[in-house]
Amino acid sequence: MTPHRSAIDAARLFHPLLRSIATILWRSDANGHPVDLDDYAAFTGQSVEECRGSGWLDAIHPDDREHVFAVAGRAVAAKDEYTVQYRLRRSDGEYRWFDVRGIPILDGEGELIEWIGACIDIHDQVETERSLRQVVDGMTETYTQLDRDWTITFHNRAGTEMNGKPAEKVVGRHLFEEWPEVRGSELERQYRIATRERRPLRVEHHYYEEGRHDIWLDVQIVPDDSGGLGVFCLDISDRKHAEAELREEEERLRMLSEHLQAAVFLTDPETGAVEYASSHASALWERSIDEIALDPALLIESAHPEDAEVAREMWTGPVGRERAEYRLAGAESERTVSHLRTEVPPAG
Secondary structure, eight states, rough: OOOHHHHHHHHHHHHHHHHHHHHHEEEEEESEEEEOOHHHHHHHHHHHHHHHHGGOOOGGGGHHHHHHHHHHHHHHHHHHEEEEEEEEEEHHHHEEEEEEEEEEEEEEOOOOEEEEEEEEEEEHHHHHHHHHHHHHTTTEEHHHHHHHOOBEEEEEEEHHHHHTTTTHHHHSSHHHHOOGGGSSHHHHHHHHHHHHHTTEEEEEEEEEEETEEEEEEEEEEOOOTTTTEEEEEEHHHHHHHHHHHHHHHHHHHHHHHHSSSOOOEEEOTTTTTEEEEEEEHHHHHHHHOOOOOOOOTTTHBBBOGGGHHHHHHHHHHHHHHEEEEEEESSOEEEEEEEEOOOOOOOOO
């Protein structure tokens, strides 16, 4: 049996399998000229004669023809298989998306004998993906899709606004080419973990580019089924600045309180937890700061039994009564404290 015969027989052997997944099967000669386009003609409504030569291109969407012709031409010259997606006009006039694959059949000398191919209807999948991308494009979060090599395949409108570049200037570029500051950063490390372990991760990233960007991002990295990554970014700069201002304010308060002859506390209004206590608080309550932080109830328990209700109201009651006096029953002596409290407004 000749190599040519073996290749043809193999193609025929797989014909039933291809028929089960493909709408159209076709054959062409070594130069790419159609030989068997019965399926193609049946789908498009053309006659077989109308499909011969370059007539088969007439049923391809006008916007896709040049690309299809170029891809097929390069494959013929290289004697290599190819894949291309395009819209094909059905006999009722509707254009449907197809994933088209062409496979070269070579003889024992490596000479191209013919082409066999299949057209798989992916229209519903394409339309579903398009609808999803419209939703993603309308999000306030930036969204960037990376393939398995970290080449950018999609960048939504919010991302375009943040990046200051149209999507067509970003798509097709490598992650490091578009955002070189990611290389060697904690963000890159998280990308690699998500890629390797195929699990979603979240990280805060300072996006800084001199003269262009100085923002904080909440980054969510989500692996997809194709081996790539979906990256969601939310600008949290306002929150980070507010947190920094709050830390600075707390530090100023600590420094001031240490110079005052008074006990200063910061407590959580929801839980009553002690977030800060000055050194004078320890001396006045005769408890270590660690003890007070671990068990805020000690602040009430240290009150004189006759003043316990007043102390409890000042430490746990609703803000309303802002000043009161009560006695502390310490081990060494009894002391009277003047308790002043006020709400600290949230930062920002």
